[in-house]
Amino acid sequence: MASLDLDVLVRVVVIVVVTTAVVVDSSGLPLPGYDGLAVGFYKEKCPQAEDLVLAEMREIVHEDRTLAPALLRFMFHDCFVRGCDASIMLISRNGTGERDALPSYSLRGYEQIEKIKAKLEEECPMTVSCADIIVMAARDAVFLSKGPRYDVETGRRDGKASFQCDADNDLPPPKSNIVDLKIYLSVKDLGWKDLVVLSGSHTIGMAQCGTFADDRLYNYSGKGMQDPSLNKMYAPELRKACEAGDPNDPTPVEMDPGSPYTFDLSYYRAVYNNKGLFLSDQALLDDKRTRDYVARMAAAESPDEYFTDYAEAMKNMGRLEVLTGENGEIRRVCSAYVD
Numbered sequence: 001m002a003s004l005d006l007d008v009l010v011r012v013v014v015i016v017v018v019t020t021a022v023v024v025d026s027s028g029l030p031l032p033g034y035d036g037l038a039v040g041f042y043k044e045k046c047p048q049a050e051d052l053v054l055a056e057m058r059e060i061v062h063e064d065r066t067l068a069p070a071l072l073r074f075m076f077h078d079c080f081v082r083g084c085d086a087s088i089m090l091i092s093r094n095g096t097g098e099r100d101a102l103p104s105y106s107l108r109g110y111e112q113i114e115k116i117k118a119k120l121e122e123e124c125p126m127t128v129s130c131a132d133i134i135v136m137a138a139r140d141a142v143f144l145s146k147g148p149r150y151d152v153e154t155g156r157r158d159g160k161a162s163f164q165c166d167a168d169n170d171l172p173p174p175k176s177n178i179v180d181l182k183i184y185l186s187v188k189d190l191g192w193k194d195l196v197v198l199s200g201s202h203t204i205g206m207a208q209c210g211t212f213a214d215d216r217l218y219n220y221s222g223k224g225m226q227d228p229s230l231n232k233m234y235a236p237e238l239r240k241a242c243e244a245g246d247p248n249d250p251t252p253v254e255m256d257p258g259s260p261y262t263f264d265l266s267y268y269r270a271v272y273n274n275k276g277l278f279l280s281d282q283a284l285l286d287d288k289r290t291r292d293y294v295a296r297m298a299a300a301e302s303p304d305e306y307f308t309d310y311a312e313a314m315k316n317m318g319r320l321e322v323l324t325g326e327n328g329e330i331r332r333v334c335s336a337y338v339d
């Protein structure tokens with residue numbers, strides 16, 4: 001038994017050494033960090049790529065600040081469905097692509113990603129992938145909302161397929177409980193910490209009444225009542241905004257009441273006080289580890305720890321099922337037809 005354990009240990013050590021050897025940089029050039037991804041992947045081929053994305057994002061958000069949260073959400077919807085491969089951009093003439101799925105129905109940002117891509121095509125033709133643009137735009141959306149500006153790995157290539165059913169299956173719905181949420185994430189090799197940290201993205205942006213009013217206000221668990229866990233002072237405000245009985249009510253409500261355009265810790269304070277908008281936000285209080293994290297961030301004086309955790313969790317999400325090297329393609333236009 002002892003020799004078997006030793007054998008396993010030796011193999012683990014060999015794997016760690018080999019994996020580490022791949023990322024050690026001796027030439028000064030970025031080397032593949034994970035499946036061919038690297039920070040600074042475009043340093044040689046298009047050194048201005050990251051600056052150009054930021055400049056475009058500044059203009060986009062200056063014109064319409066609601067596009068910062070929209071473009072952050074965009075990365076989630078791309079990466080969780082067939083990986084970060086820009087498959088969300090593809091158009092199905094038959095109406096069977098990711099864009100056509102129910103969870104994507106209010107997703108915005110398609111034209112903005114295309115606009116950034118057009119700019120990059122002018123400067124560095126056929127070089128920067130749409131998948132990387134989505135990840136860089138999300139990073140800048142956070143930064144332009146007063147959040148952290150973290151390094152992003154790049155080197156993704158674009159996928160050629162897009163299926164509605166993948167989006168329907170892989171994106172957790174807002175009525176998810178904590179068990180469902182952990183399963184949705186574990187399928188993507190993401191853990192409880194990624195869940196609680198990434199959910200903090202709801203510190204910016206709006207949600208339509210139709211996405212939560214039934215579950216939280218009018219028909220909790222199909223019982224025709226308000227969710228008993230929802231903050232009793234906050235519920236009347238939400239009832240004023242959202243009428244009963246309209247599952248498609250598009251009225252927008254702030255997800256982080258009072259600070260919907262600042263990337264800060266107030267989402268955690270809201271969730272801690274039972275003012276999370278979705279059941280999936282509230283559910284973070286139903287697991288000891290996620291609850292403890294929410295409580296710690298709600299009480300934190302500085303966002304530093306959260307910002308560090310966020311960069312790490314976004315890196316993890318940005319690595320999902322990436323196409324690199326010879327896989328996938330670089331397209332001139334992101335929103336190509338798939339059928």
Ligand code: HEM
Pocket residue numbers: 066069070072073076106107108172173174175176181198199201202204205206207208209211278280
């Ligand atoms: C954990 C499971 C998650 C669920 C159930 C969920 C669900 C939702 C729903 C239902 C909306 C409202 C859409 C609308 O009414 O238009 C929304 C908005 C949003 N989500 Fe999530 N989300 C989750 C995770 C994430 C992640 C991982 C991110 C980013 C990394 C994210 C970023 C956002 C942002 C920024 C918005 C606001 C969009 C806007 O204002 O246009 N969400 N989410």
